[in-house]
Amino acid sequence: MLENTSETSHVFAAVLARVQAALEALVADESLPAGIDRSRVLVEPPRDASHGDLATNAAMVLAKEAGQKPRDLAEAIAEKLRADAWVLRVDIAGPGFINxxxxxxxxxxxxxxxxxxxxDYARGTAAGSPVNVEYVSANPTGPMHVGHCRGAVFGDALANLLAFAGRPVTREYYINDAGAQVDVLARSAFLRYREALGQDIGPIPEGLYPGDYLVPVGRALAEACGPSLLDKAEAEWLPEVRRIAIDMMMAMIRDDLAALNVRHDEFFSERSLIEGDGDQVGATIATLRAEGKVYQGRLPPPKGAPPEDWEDREQTLFRSTGFGDDIDRPLEKSDGSYTYFASDIAYHKNKVARGFLDLIDVWGADHGGYIKRMQAAVKAVSDGKAALDVKIVQLVKLLRAGQPVKMSKRAGDFVTLREVVDEVGKDAVRFMMLYRKNDAVLDFDLAKVIEQSRDNPVFYVQYGHARAQSVFRNAKAVVPELPTDAAARAALLAAVPLDRLDDPGEIALMRAVAQFPRLIEAAAAAHEPHRVAFYLYELASDFHAQYTRGGKDSPHLRFIIQDDPQLTLARLALVQGVSSVLSVGLGLLGVEAPDEMR
Incomplete structure (x- = not known):
């Protein structure tokens, strides 16, 4: 039994503390200068597993400030670490890496x-500052498409990850219910309303939404209003039709998201910024003007093709160049209405006013050029106290057996989220949407994600959990006292002696399980839930490999040894650890951890 055994719940943090203690000892004997900055010292897995269990960059990052050669400093640090009860061997590689x-x-x-x-393994305990994660925020003009699907899964998994890491999280959806696109929605719904009343509407005119999803909206309008809207001018019927259409579209969007097990805590209306309690957009502009952050001026002619928001006139401009942007940005159009950017500034100011200084926005691939101005705006409205991290979610190429999938008839011009979920299931959708970094284009093959093979990551990880449960069921023949209840079984296995687990594959699996707390911390800090998916696949692969090793060639490595219940219990403990981490990790991704695979 080692000292400080409670530290083994987070081995990487515990070893980092030991490295820091070694550095403090070097400071005490004046081998290092007092006050040296040790904040960049890390403990990580080595790039090559054959080099050891862990590696630290301590000598490499401290040598310059210490006025020493990295390798000489590495030798001094290594000498301190060799005396530690946890450490079996210390090796120095290259110019000064310590393995x-x-x-x-x-x-x-x-x-x-x-x-x-x-x-609760790897769960963060220290609550950090509240974080607002805004994701999906699709225009309420139609059903969710497969591109929205990726942003929805990414945002939801990121929120899960941050909450698990100890952050208070608010999941937010920004309803774009102001502007021209919802007026087009209202006119499109009015056309379906006339159709529901028996009128021949002919082909859907260019510029209106053609999808059949608006047919039920037209019927609902007909049931609610009868023919009363037909004789009214557009200015009279449009607000009411728009309200009903938006409500029905948002109900459909919520239903689609629920099928994907995506939820939000807040649905924030863009229209509420200019209606209701007052004009928050105008108030935001006035505040920024009083602070010298908004002025009247002209934008210089842009190089190349002019952007949509450039006009050669005196106008109201946000001084975004003072906060890291490339050019200043207009806040009002020539007709006096607000630009989208002005509304977005007011919305993010509202977030800051609600106490959020850590903001994460999940945007589509076509919004990359908008990042700098929005980050500049957040700095301006918060006096530099708030930070905005924008995560761009790249396109999804939908395939079936390698061939592009045709467009949806119901939606008119795209494949809906619901169609994909209904075909392959939410687990396949969620895992595969996360099994690539968010800013990389994703090929999603509807045929491959339901294959039962190692080449299908979601199946392979879920099968790992199911296989573990099968081992427990089969072990009852050798260990009759093994509880069927999961909690009771875990309590029993947590106290089992593990000294006989000495096979390299078993040690490797234990190391992999021990990496989970560090993985959670790193993924949460980087806002990258895909790291969890990658880790789970590697853990499942190692587990399957060890299971296979216990086949005909090496029966002594089987998890269940018929005439050795004590060794069986020790190996069941290993299976329990893997199973538990797979379950927690899949839960963070919003994917089921099944007990059986059919």
Missing amino acids: LTLRPAVWREALQAAIAAGS
Whole structure:
């Protein structure tokens, strides 16, 4: 038994603390200068697993400030670490990287800590500042398409990850219910209203939404209003038709998101910024003007093709260049109405006023050019106190057996989110939407994501969890006292002696389980939930490989040994640790951890 065994619940943090203690000892004996900045010292897995269990960059990042050669400093640090009870071997590589090999007992106790913690393993305990994650925010003009699907899954998984890491999270949807596009929606719905009343509307005119999804909206208008709207001018019927159409579109969007197990805490209306309690957009502009951040001026002619918001006239401009943007930005159009940017500034100011200084926006691939101006705006409205991280979600190419999927008849010109979920299931959609970094284009093959093979990551990870449950069921023949209840089984296995787990594959699995807390911290800090999906696939792969090793060639490595219940219990503890981490990780991605695969 090692000292400080409670630290094994987060081995990487514990080893980093040991490295820091070694550095403090060098400061104490004046081998390092007092006050040296140690904030960049890290402990990570080595790039090559053959180099050891962990590596630290301490000598590399401190050598210059210390006035020493990196390798000389590495030798001094290594000498301190070799005296540590956790450390089996210390090696210095290249110019000064320090590779550590820990005693197997560390990994065994880390496994026991993971089993004991169960669903709380790697959960953050220190609540940080509240964070607002805004995602989806699709225009309420039609059903969700497959591109929205990726942003929805990414935002939801990121919110899950941040909450698990200890951050208070608000999940927000910004309803774009102001502007020209919702007036087009209202006119399109009015056409379907006339159709519902028996009129021949002919072909859908150019510029209106052609999808059949507006047919039920037209029927609802006909049932609610009868023919009373037909004799009214557009200025009279449009507000009411727009309201009803938006409400029905948002109900459909919420239903589509629910099918994907995506939820939001807040639905914020863009129209509320200019209606209701007052004109928040105008008030925001006035505040920024009083602070010298808005002025009247002219924009210089742009190089190349002029952007949509450029006009050669005196106009109201936000001084965004003072906050990191390339040019200043207009806030009012020539007709006196607000630009989209002006509304977005007021909306983000509203977020700051609600107490959010950490903001994350999940945007589509076509909004990359909007990032700098919005980050500049957040700095301006918060006096630099708030930070905005924009995560761009790239396009999804929908395929079936390698061939592009044709467009949806119901939507008119795209494949809907609901069609994809209904065909392959939410688990396949969610996992595969996260099994690539958000800013990389994703090929989503409807045929491949339902294959039962190693080449299908979602199946392979879920099968890992199901296989673990099968091992537990089969183990009852050798260990009759093994509880069927998951919590009771975990409590039993957390106390099992693990000294006989000494096979390299078993040690590797224990190391993989012990990496989970660090993985959660790093993924949450980087706002990258795809790291969880990658990790789970690697963990499942290692588990399947160890299971396979216990086949005909190496029966002594099987998880269940018929005449050795004690060794079986130890190996069941290993299976429990893997199973628990797979379950927690899949839960963060919003994917089921099945007990059986059919």
